[in-house]
Amino acid sequence: MPDSLNTLIRAVEDANSSILLQEAVKNLAAARLEGAIPTLIAALSYNNPGAAVAAVDGLIQIGEPAVPSLLELLDMHNYTARSWAIRTLAGIGDPRGLVTLLGAATADFALSVRRAAAKGLGMMKWHWFPEELLEIAQAEAMEALLFVAQEDEEWVVRYSAIVGLQFLANAIAVSHPDWRSQILSNFEQIAAKEESWPVRARVLMAQQELQKTATIPTQDTDNRPSPLSSMDWQKIMEELYGRKGQERLVFAEGDPRRYEQLAVAIAQHSDE
């Protein structure tokens, strides 16, 4: 219904008060139309938190088609808009956001960004990843989340990392039961030394949830096929490699040969 889309967009453009703008963005977001993407993305830059929250929700609902524009927004200098864009990428779980989220969860200046990225790392659309890249991506996500859950100075970021780890533990329950056990034993250590009651309570809830689902791995409800091209995967792999390379300077780990094989594998995947 392009007419209604136009009406909804015009309402956003014409809003002359903060409350009207919030309402208009909320209504536009609720329509879940791809044509709304540019207007919703613009709303991330308005410095109106109510409108931004509504726009983030709407963009997450629209999902993957919004990702290229979001990645573009990340390059810009408006810090507030940037942080909303990262939050949106985290909510969508698109693999093209993976490396951005790894960096944001562990090192972003704003705690609201670290917290959104941490949850997002646990909830990536893992079923879109090619098998060879999946293992590296999940290992990176787990390492980052275990770090954040124990080292971040803000309770809410640690809380969020626990949420991310719970989802990740579920996602790898079949493919990597050993990693799952590693997450669970980390939970025990965290519960023992964590100062914040809310974080400890969230660890407890994660342990209970994981026990419940121990035998029934939950399937991702979103079964749409990956829209990503081999170019996208190539780029993600190179970014991951670059990140691993930086870490190697410090930790002396990571095997570049693994990435050579991966490069070949991904090239062979090319648009079947």
Added chain:
Amino acid sequence: MYRHLSEGTGNRKQEQKVENAANIQDDNQLTVEQAIANLQGEDLGLRVYAAWWLGRFRVDAPEAIDVLIQALEDEDDRTNAGGYPLRRNAARALGKLGEQRAVPSLIKALECSDFYVREAAAQSLEMLGDSSSIPRLIELLNDQVPGTLPAPEPPQLAQPFDAIIEALGTLGASDAIPIIQEFLDHPVPRIQYAAARAMYQLTSESTAGYNQYGDRLIHALAQDDLQLRRAVLSDLGAIGYLPAAEAIADTLAENSLKLISLKGLLEKQLQPTKPEDLSPGAIKVMQLMDALL
């Protein structure tokens, strides 16, 4: 305690600017010794910043407490209208440092002619949790403290009623119930909410209508004014009012503030249970929090 960041008075905004600037710069540019020295130095700007800095980084060394208590009597730093910027920052810092030794000086600061010094002193006395300040706070609420009227820097109000009422609620001043009750109808909404919050804290659960005070705050979350919604989020977090959980999650405000508010609810749910038990209320609050991350 994010509440001071969200309200419209110029002095609070200025404090936020200082806070933002300091976050962007290197947090460790001052040393404890340097801050203590600056607080006693010639440069008035450095003094005000040092007082804020000692509070921000929770420097509770005895010498820091001493100089901050001295700064509550500062006469050098005056605004054109007669306000005391250094005293304001010193009073705020002392609340964050958890040192009971500061209580008598903060009670004295409730007599200050500067509205914002009285406000900061009331907030800090609330944080320190010392009930010896209750009689003086009640007198101030009743406009019975000489020298505080008329305020040389009058905002719209004679007294920082919301800060005083919140302190009385947190300190468990049940003697103040009849006076606080009158503020439920105060023309300034923020003060009404402070009164509702305090009444919730001060009335016993067995009282009929106990929940009406919490419910009043839930209704306030539907206000059009973002600043007010933020203040109410803080109030609901402070009292840990579980029936507000969904309304908190749904209100139009920053997720960060909603999460802090819900954290207050969650902590209240965790208090009475054994650590290995999660009450249904705690689980519900965490599910709402998960969705706001």
